[in-house]
Amino acid sequence: xxxxxQNSPSLSVQEGRISILNCDYTNSMFDYFxxxxxxxxxxxxxxxxxxxxxxxxxxxxFTVFLNKSAKHLSLHIVPSQPGDxxxxxxxxxxxxxxxxxxxxxxxxxxxx
Amino acid sequence: xxxxxxxxxYLVTQMGNDKSIKCEQNLGHDTMYWYxxxxxxxxxxxxxxxxxxxxxxxxxxxxxxxxxxxxxxLNLHINSLELGDxxxxxxxxxxxxxSKNIQYFGAGTRLSVL
Numbered sequence: 001x002x003x004x005x006q007n008s009p010s011l012s013v014q015e016g017r018i019s020i021l022n023c024d025y026t027n028s029m030f031d032y033f034x035x036x037x038x039x040x041x042x043x044x045x046x047x048x049x050x051x052x053x054x055x056x057x058x059x060x061x062f063t064v065f066l067n068k069s070a071k072h073l074s075l076h077i078v079p080s081q082p083g084d085x086x087x088x089x090x091x092x093x094x095x096x097x098x099x100x101x102x103x104x105x106x107x108x109x110x111x112x
Numbered sequence: 113x114x115x116x117x118x119x120x121x122y123l124v125t126q127m128g129n130d131k132s133i134k135c136e137q138n139l140g141h142d143t144m145y146w147y148x149x150x151x152x153x154x155x156x157x158x159x160x161x162x163x164x165x166x167x168x169x170x171x172x173x174x175x176x177x178x179x180x181x182x183x184x185x186l187n188l189h190i191n192s193l194e195l196g197d198x199x200x201x202x203x204x205x206x207x208x209x210x211s212k213n214i215q216y217f218g219a220g221t222r223l224s225v226l
Contacts, residue, residue, distance in 0.1 A: 032213040043116070043202050043217030044155070089155065093213050098143065098206065099168050100215055102155040 003027040004092050006103035013110050019077040021106050023090030026071065030092035034100065035064060035075045038087045047088075048075070080110045115139050118203050118218035125193055126226055133188045133221045135203030143167075144186035145204040145215060146178060155202070161186050193225045 005024045013019045021035075031052045036044035050057040050064045050073070057064050063076045077084055087107050091100040116137045125131050137144060145168075146158040160168035164180040175191045190197060200222050204215040 034214065036217075041219070043204075043219045046214050046216065049214060087153075098212060099145070099157045099160055099170075100147075101157075104152070104154055 001026075002104075003030075003101050004090055004103040006088075006090055006106050008106050009104070010107040010109070013080045013108065015082055015110055015112050016079045019075075019080045019084065019108055019110070021075040021077075021088050021090075021108065023073045023075075023103055024071060025073075025090075025092050027092060027094070027101070028071075029094045030101075032093040033064070033066060033073050034091045034093065035062075036089045036091060036102075037084075038089060038105070044089055077108075080108075082110050082112065084108060085110045114218075116203055116205055116216050116218040118201075118221050120221060121219065122222050122224075124224045124226065127193055127195060129193050130189070130191045131193060131223070132190070133201055133203075133223075135186050135188070135218060137184055137203075137205040137216070139205055139207065139216060141205035141207045141216075142183055143206045143212075144180065144183075145206075146186065146188050147202040147204060147217075149200040149202065149220070151199070159186075159188075190223075193223075195225050198223055198225045 034049040035047045038044045048062045066073045087105045089105045090103040143162045145160045149155045159178045161180045177189045180186045200220045202220045203218040206215045
């Protein structure tokens with residue numbers, strides 16, 4: 001039972017353009033969502049998060065949008081840079097349990 | 113100065129052996145976790161400890177035993193290793209209050225069971 005799904009295993013975007021990574025979830029108990037970025041042979045690095053009571057959170061080039069009715073969130077990266085090339089994981093958290101449930105990741109490649 | 117550090121980074125061993133992976137965090141966090149990333153790249157929680165007390169155990173086989181000597185350390189001991197235990201194991205930690213939802217990960221330990 002995969003509660004968090006990232007249906008696009010990979011995405012290629014040109015440098016300077018917008019990257020949009022999508023994530024769907026099924027667990028209505030999630031009250032916090034996070035995006036992590038992962039380079040090869042490294043651990044996931046926290047990128048940005050959003051509480052379930054909000055619909056948007058922005059941090060520099062990164063914006064996360066949450067649509068609770070559709071159980072969907074997305075990460076926008078504008079403008080995309082070659083250093084953004086990595087695997088991006090979406091995760092949901094139920095506050096009381098404080099355990100992250102991850103999606104399977106989307107590999108983003110930003111080309112020159 | 114690494115916030116969450118795991119040792120070793122790579123571990124190659126034979127089936128049936130017992131091995132340990134160590135994890136230390138210097139962030140002053142109260143909660144620590146072990147995650148397993150399998151061959152399909154699916155990252156799944158195994159255990160969670162809060163102030164040396166087990167709070168999450170996600171139906172992990174008894175061969176896996178976490179040990180927390182203090183709140184800055186959470187080690188993972190695995191008995192009678194099996195081929196299916198081959199994976200990357202990540203340690204993580206989180207704090208209190210407003211940042212309690214954000215977990216910080218170590219670089220991972222790649223375990224290969226031959």
